[in-house]
Amino acid sequence: MIRDLVNRLHGQVQVRVECAFPERVMNLCAAHNLRFWDLCREDEHTFTCVLRRRDYRLLRRMAPRAQASVTPLRRSGAPYFFLRLRARPVLAVGAAAVGLWLMLGTFFIWDFQVEGNKTVPTETILRALERQGVGIGSFGLSLDGEDLRNRILLEIPELVWLTVNVSGCRAQVQVRERVTVPEGVDRSPPSNLVARRGGLVLEIHAFSGIKCVVPGMSVEEGQILLAGVEDTGTFGARTTAGLGEVTARTWHTLATRVPLLAQRKVYTGEKQALSLIFGKKRIKFFPNSSIEGRRYDKITTRKQLSFLGIPLPVSVERETFRFYETQRLSLSASDAAARGEQALTQYLRAVVSPYGEICSTRTDLRTLGDTLEVTLRAECEEEIGVTVPIYMSP
Amino acid sequence: MEKRGRKVLAEFAERFDLPADIVAGLPHLEMVGSREVYLEQHTGILSYSEERIDANTPAGVLRICGEKLRLTAMTAQELRVGGSIRSVEWVAL
Numbered sequence: 157m158i159r160d161l162v163n164r165l166h167g168q169v170q171v172r173v174e175c176a177f178p179e180r181v182m183n184l185c186a187a188h189n190l191r192f193w194d195l196c197r198e199d200e201h202t203f204t205c206v207l208r209r210r211d212y213r214l215l216r217r218m219a220p221r222a223q224a225s226v227t228p229l230r231r232s233g234a235p236y237f238f239l240r241l242r243a244r245p246v247l248a249v250g251a252a253a254v255g256l257w258l259m260l261g262t263f264f265i266w267d268f269q270v271e272g273n274k275t276v277p278t279e280t281i282l283r284a285l286e287r288q289g290v291g292i293g294s295f296g297l298s299l300d301g302e303d304l305r306n307r308i309l310l311e312i313p314e315l316v317w318l319t320v321n322v323s324g325c326r327a328q329v330q331v332r333e334r335v336t337v338p339e340g341v342d343r344s345p346p347s348n349l350v351a352r353r354g355g356l357v358l359e360i361h362a363f364s365g366i367k368c369v370v371p372g373m374s375v376e377e378g379q380i381l382l383a384g385v386e387d388t389g390t391f392g393a394r395t396t397a398g399l400g401e402v403t404a405r406t407w408h409t410l411a412t413r414v415p416l417l418a419q420r421k422v423y424t425g426e427k428q429a430l431s432l433i434f435g436k437k438r439i440k441f442f443p444n445s446s447i448e449g450r451r452y453d454k455i456t457t458r459k460q461l462s463f464l465g466i467p468l469p470v471s472v473e474r475e476t477f478r479f480y481e482t483q484r485l486s487l488s489a490s491d492a493a494a495r496g497e498q499a500l501t502q503y504l505r506a507v508v509s510p511y512g513e514i515c516s517t518r519t520d521l522r523t524l525g526d527t528l529e530v531t532l533r534a535e536c537e538e539e540i541g542v543t544v545p546i547y548m549s550p
Numbered sequence: 551m552e553k554r555g556r557k558v559l560a561e562f563a564e565r566f567d568l569p570a571d572i573v574a575g576l577p578h579l580e581m582v583g584s585r586e587v588y589l590e591q592h593t594g595i596l597s598y599s600e601e602r603i604d605a606n607t608p609a610g611v612l613r614i615c616g617e618k619l620r621l622t623a624m625t626a627q628e629l630r631v632g633g634s635i636r637s638v639e640w641v642a643l
Contacts, residue, residue: 183594186624195621197600 167209167233170194174202175224181215184222190215209235258463265296266325266435266469267460273331276314281329284311285320292469293435296322326467346395346546349382351375352511355404355540365398375404375540384546395546402541403512408504411531413524414496416487421480433458433471453478489528493521496530504534512538577607579638586622587614587638589629595621603631604641611641 175181178201185192190211197203207215212228219226241248268285270278285291288307290299305318317332343364354376357369365382369375382398431440455476461468487495497519508514513536520531563570571578571591578590589605589612596604596611598621603614619633 179595179598182598182621182624186594186626186629189626191623191625193623195624197598197620200599 163206163208164233167231167235168206169209169212169228170204170206170230170232171212171215172198172202172204172227172229173219173224174227175222176201177222178203178224180222181219181224184218185211185215188214188218204229209233258468261469262325263296264325264469265290265294265322265327266292267467268292268327268329270329270331273315273333275333276312276331280312281308281315281318281331284308285329287311290320290327296325296327324467325469341399343397343399345397346384346548347397347399347543348380348384348546349398349400349402349541350544351377351379351381351402351404352540352542353377353406354379355406355538357381357402357404358537359403360400361402362398362400364396365400369402381541395548398543400541401539403537404540405515406536406538406540408508408534408536409531410500410504410534411529412496412500413527413529414487414492415527416489416492417526418485418487419482420485422483423478423480425479427477427479429475429477431473431475433473435469438473450479451482452480489521489523492528493519493530496528497532500530500532504532508534508536508538511540512536576609577612579612581635581638584616584635585632587629587631587635589631591627592629595624595629600633605629609640613637613639613641615639 173181178197182192182195184190185207190207192205192207192211195203195205209231212226216226238248241251268282270281273281282291285304285308288304288311290304299320299322301320304320308318309315314334315331316334319330321328321330349365354374356374357371359371360367360369360381362382365384366386368380368383375381380398381402382400384396384398386394386396388394429440431438433439455478456473457476458471458473460471501517504514504517515535515537517532517534520533522529522531560570560576562568570576575591577592580588582588589607591607592612593606593608596606598604600619601615601617603619603621605612605614614631614635615637616633616635619631619635621629622632623630
């Protein structure tokens with residue numbers, strides 16, 4: 157491959173040699189150190205081969221000595237390319253300008269890659285960098301990493317370390333987040349543990365405070381489960397923090413109405429718009445592509461261009477507009493029931509999941525004119541205790 | 551006379567464990583499976599076809615027989631032949 161590249165840089169010519177004794181031409185080439193390759197015999201007196209540009213000239217001069225004729229078939233390589241460009245000066249200047257632009261472009265930052273952040277969003281880090289003057293189009297060689305780190309760490313206290321490494325036109329931002337010390341349980345303020353919702357108590361684990369319920373008891377919302385006030389019998393009442401876990405079986409009833417007439421999207425057409433983004437500048441290819449008064453879904457895809465793995469400061473953005481019209485659609489009872497059940501189950505899961513799990517569900521349906529009433533009844537097991545402070549008069 | 555001198559040099563090189571291709575100027579031949587023949591110190595090609603290539607060397611004529619033979623590279627000292635090589639033999643003159 158490297159040899160092929162060198163040959164192309166020197167320029168190469170594929171020739172057809174006709175001679176009564178082709179071996180004489182080969183020996184002549186070898187004797188004068190004319191390198192040839194890709195030799196292909198066409199018939200008894202003719203063969204084709206490839207030579208370097210300089211060797212071709214020598215062979216052409218020597219060919220009459222071997223009573224041979226040399227015909228060039230194809231010229232390729234850098235010298236011939238530049239010879240062709242001589243007739244098109246604007247193209248040559250354009251190519252040179254692009255090359256210069258690409259070369260200068262590598263001194264600037266055109267892409268950011270943030271690593272090591274889990275809780276701090278990438279956007280926050282990039283905005284902080286931008287406020288410190290490091291953004292798309294900044295000169296990459298003049299970055300003062302230490303100064304930048306000191307400023308960013310003051311601005312984002314969740315970070316403990318930051319470094320910016322510029323490689324080509326990509327800035328790699330590496331961060332380390334602060335590990336927060338977990339908060340300890342504060343047992344000092346007096347509190348009760350009360351029921352968040354009614355249910356049947358299954359298990360009770362008291363860490364502190366007095367148990368007011370036992371497993372098997374049904375409780376109502378707001379009922380004290382673990383009391384923070386203890387009667388000592390001799391010294392009067394003593395206050396403490398009522399802490400513990402109470403698991404109970406609970407029942408939820410949710411209802412919703414689903415209309416039996418719905419609207420459906422019918423796509424009528426599609427339109428695409430392309431734009432090129434240079435850093436922060438956008439060039440639209442379809443300037444008169446404004447869309448008014450029509451309903452559409454807009455899908456935007458952006459792709460950054462790269463050359464041999466090096467990101468270029470150019471992105472291609474494609475916007476696809478999918479136009480639609482709405483159509484009235486009558487839903488069957490089963491479809492409407494499925495929709496209603498799905499919505500209710502989703503809501504129930506959002507309510508119960510932080511505390512426990514859903515054990516079983518049952519759905520009831522009732523038609524009310526143009527709507528279907530869906531009722532979801534669920535049995536769950538969940539943690540129902542919630543700490544409520546005891547306010548004491550000073 | 552020259553042939554006799556080369557023979558003496560070749561024997562001398564053999565006795566003293568010296569490389570004969572350098573001391574006596576004998577051709578150096580290498581093969582890569584049956585796909586390629588590499589010949590150093592040739593003195594030209596005598597005949598060339600897709601089935602047979604005869605190369606002249608100081609030690610005699612080397613005949614390479616095979617199918618779809620092609621001369622992949624050639625310089626004043628070196629010769630590289632590719633293709634499906636069936637036999638390589640020294641031709642008695």
